[in-house]
Amino acid sequence: MGRLVITHSTYIEGLIPLLRSLANQPEINTVTPAVISRVRGRCVGLRVRVSTPIKGGFKLVARRGSSAQEVFVVTGSDRQTLEELLDRLSSG
Numbered sequence: 001m002g003r004l005v006i007t008h009s010t011y012i013e014g015l016i017p018l019l020r021s022l023a024n025q026p027e028i029n030t031v032t033p034a035v036i037s038r039v040r041g042r043c044v045g046l047r048v049r050v051s052t053p054i055k056g057g058f059k060l061v062a063r064r065g066s067s068a069q070e071v072f073v074v075t076g077s078d079r080q081t082l083e084e085l086l087d088r089l090s091s092g
Contacts, residue, residue: 002028034070
């Protein structure tokens with residue numbers, strides 16, 4: 001089981017419970033939410049997708065409405081496994 005790093009004062013609504021569930025998975029080492037930015041377009045509901053590989057894991061992008069937040073995940077899992085895990089946690 002990993003840990004969730006809480007360092008910011010603001011997060012996209014509904015993101016922290018999803019990240020807590022993600023951090024409780026055995027293949028996840030660390031989950032760190034990062035910068036929030038405004039984006040063009042609107043996203044209905046909360047959507048999290050795997051963006052790019054980083055050293056030791058992946059960067060995720062969480063979107064809700066016109067906000068986007070980067071999330072860094074340190075894991076030994078591959079991209080497909082992480083995407084399947086996120087789909088399972090998001091739907092249930």
